[in-house]
Amino acid sequence: MARTRWVSDTRPPVPVPASLADAVSTGKPFAGADALAAGLVTRYALRVRYHAIFPGVYVAKGEPLTNWDIIRAVGMWTPSDAIIGGWAAAYLHGETSYSGERVRGGIDVFTAAEPRPPRGIRKRSLRRPVPDEDICQIGGLRVTTPARTAVDTARWIRGEDLRICVIDSLCFTTGTSLDAVAAAAGRMHGLHGASTIARLLDACDAGAQSPQETLLRLRIERSPLPRPTSQLEIFEPTGERITIADLAYASAKVAIFYDGRHHRDPDQWRRDLRITARLTDLGWQVVRIVKDMTSDEAMRHITNAYTRAQNRPRA
Template sequence: MREKDHDLPAPFRGSHARSAGALTSHQLRIRHRRLFPDVYCDASLNTEPELLVRAAGLWAPAGGIIAGSAAGLLHRERWFSPEEVTRAVDIYVPGTPRPTPGVRLRRLRSPLPAAQLSRFEGLIATSPARTAIDMARWEDDDDTAIAKIDAVCNRTGTSVRDVAALAARLRGVNGLPRVRTLLRSCDGRADSPPETRLRLLLCRSDLPDPTPQLEIRNEFGAKIAVADLGYEREKVAIFYDSELHRRREIWEFDAWANAELDEIGWQNLRITAPMMRSPATLLRKVGAALERGRI
């Protein structure tokens, strides 16, 4: 008769399951998948990113703290963390424990204060602000680092000001001067990395800086749309249309919003990924729309 494997937590320590008599070594080997040394899950489970993070946290030595993109995943950052943790889970550790494939150990010189920590059902991870700083300083590309800070702030409701305040207080952390500089270009209102990159493109040009997540209402005060970026004075609304906008229900709403915006005198610019690959052309289109709005 087969044991009730589903009563075991996922993931779980194989040694604990054997010592408790819940599984034999044979059952552990044929019915479960080894994720990290002595850490297993049911073989029928998909190896989802959050499962990997929780398994790595279970494997981690005493004092280990989930960090970087792994902490970002626990904080529900959705753009970068899911893919990055499949390559490696970042964990702060005291001392110099033996590494294992799939985990990237980060040496912790001194304990992190409680204000820089968050708890998730038995796991300890870095706080949103510390997570944003770490994800940025461990990222080589500046614009991607800015997008990562934006993404963490957007998903957690943490202000860029709070991240900057923590960055100003930290000492002895590699990469902090660069992160402090990058924070000047961050805006947690960005709802996606393409929106961040589009905002950076406009702000670095000769055009005026746009307002992120600009709410547009009609003459009766009813909300029509929230532009990803917008210029209220010139009545120019800019939207980044990802593949998600090909879904019928979203496409139909976009068509309705376009008609409503046109009716109240707003110009509506829909930006796609191919357009982002021609920044000069894109800037000309936005500049022309602003010029028309001033007439």
């Protein structure tokens, strides 16, 4: 695979396949044979102005390419039975915490065909066909569904916590339930790692909005504290919703928030202050965890808040 200039591409665009003529004129990936047959390029131009990033698939020399461009180019190279999976599928489904970077390490393709994949493509040989329930289409490409993608990406990486974070991230991003992931894992019975992922699902939370939130929840669950409720809605006495706590102990009135980067925005920061003030007025212990806190520091704040709530005189 020729050297490719990547550009910042943190969120996938809506995939709109360009026409062959558009792809050639803008330097995006195109099938060389099709462009020659259509008279859009000459063999001399193909050799001088373009280079092959995969066999038979060309782009303009020096053209920076996004993740979507590379995935589309892979789709042009792959056999007709191919299914895009792994991090590339996660990226196409909109997962943003991991896939944007990891897809650059190589694109996974399920196929029963025999061609040797070029550099940049990992062929995942099929012991049995991917079930129809686990295949969808995005931008003209056959792609594993979010549930199947969650199982695959998790089983192909190491580390229990990372696997849980990846499953949580894909489920939250795509609105996929853990039941759907369990069903996909069940259809993969006998495949390497599928049963391991199925056993992890009890520790997952499809409502977790970030890997940091997932890691915080796991740390709490492994402590002497009881398991918190995730994504708890908290209301005014009038019934108007005040906020949704990332994690909470409803009966003890402890609300825990993981404040990520977007909470540094001045408007969001002011909203957070108002929410904290209102919850405090209503008798809640409010804990706000930020990135720079150590794990021990975060747990100390949460434990102290829970202890204060438990020792509070009851009305």
